Amino acid sequence: MLKIGESEFNALRAHGEETYPHECCGVLLGRMQDEDENEDAERHVLEIVRCGNTRDDRPQDRYHIDPRDLVRIQRQGRERGLDIVGFYHSHPDHPARWSQTDLAEAHWIGCSYVITSVEKGRAVTTNSFALHGSGEDDKHFEDEPVEVSAAKVLVREFEAE
Amino acid sequence: MRIMIPTPLRQYADKKDAVEVKAGTVGEALSGLTARHPELRKHLYTDDGRLRAFVNVYLNDEDIRYLGKEQTPVNEGDTLSIVPSIAGGSLIS
Numbered sequence: 001m002l003k004i005g006e007s008e009f010n011a012l013r014a015h016g017e018e019t020y021p022h023e024c025c026g027v028l029l030g031r032m033q034d035e036d037e038n039e040d041a042e043r044h045v046l047e048i049v050r051c052g053n054t055r056d057d058r059p060q061d062r063y064h065i066d067p068r069d070l071v072r073i074q075r076q077g078r079e080r081g082l083d084i085v086g087f088y089h090s091h092p093d094h095p096a097r098w099s100q101t102d103l104a105e106a107h108w109i110g111c112s113y114v115i116t117s118v119e120k121g122r123a124v125t126t127n128s129f130a131l132h133g134s135g136e137d138d139k140h141f142e143d144e145p146v147e148v149s150a151a152k153v154l155v156r157e158f159e160a161e
Numbered sequence: 162m163r164i165m166i167p168t169p170l171r172q173y174a175d176k177k178d179a180v181e182v183k184a185g186t187v188g189e190a191l192s193g194l195t196a197r198h199p200e201l202r203k204h205l206y207t208d209d210g211r212l213r214a215f216v217n218v219y220l221n222d223e224d225i226r227y228l229g230k231e232q233t234p235v236n237e238g239d240t241l242s243i244v245p246s247i248a249g250g251s252l253i254s
C-alpha cells in the first residue's frame with residue numbers, strides 16, 4: 001500500500017503533463033512501515049522530488065535518473081528523517097502498467113514504482129507497483145493500492161509516530 | 162568513514178541506514194561492510210566478485226568509476242553512498 005498526500009499526488013501527475021511527450025521521473029521520500037513484512041508493507045510519501053530525465057536519446061519511451069541526484073536526495077532526506085520509499089515516472093501515450101524494461105531496470109526491492117499514463121498531454125491513470133523478491137533472480141512487481149489523503153493528516157501521523 | 166545504505170539493502174544490514182567503517186580505500190570500506198553484513202555481498206557483487214553493473218557507488222559526490230574505482234583512497238570524514246540505478250521505459254525495445 002502506498003499512502004500519499006493529495007498535493008504530492010497531483011504534483012507527480014502534473015510533472016508528467018509538463019514533460020509530455022517525454023517521460024518524467026522523480027523520487028518519493030517518506031517512511032517505510034513494516035519493512036520486514038513485505039506483504040503488508042506500507043510506504044508513506046511525504047515529499048516528491050522531481051528529477052531530470054537523462055535519456056536525451058529517446059526521452060519519449062525511456063527514463064533514467066542521474067545517480068548523483070539519487071545520492072544527494074538520499075543524503076538530504078536522511079538529514080530530515082526521510083527515506084527513499086519509491087520512484088515515479090510517466091508513460092506518454094502508453095498505459096499505466098509496468099513494461100518488461102521497467103522490471104529489468106528495477107532494483108529497489110521493497111520500494112514503490114508509480115506510473116502515470118499521459119494521453120495527449122493529460123495525466124489519466126496513476127498506478128503503483130511494489131517491487132518484491134529476495135534478489136535479482138526472483139524480483140517481480142505486484143499491484144498495490146494507492147491511498148490519496150489530505151497532506152496535513154499524513155504529516156500529523158508522521159510526527160506522532 | 163560512513164557508508165550510506167539504500168532502503169532495499171537495509172534488511173541485510175540490521176536495518177541500518179548508515180554503517181561506520183575504518184578503511185584506506187573504497188574496496189576496503191566495502192569489504193568491511195560485507196564482512197560485518199555478509200548477506201549484502203550477493204546484492205552488491207556478481208558471482209565472480211565484481212560490483213554489479215546497476216550498483217552505483219559514490220565517494221562523496223563522485224562516481225568511483227571515474228575515480229580509482231575500488232582502489233580509490235578514502236579519508237575518515239568521507240561518505241560512501243550505495244545507490245542502485247533507477248531507469249525504465251514504456252516499450253520493450
Ligand SMILES: [Zn+2]
Binds near residue numbers: 089099251
Ligand atoms: Zn515505464
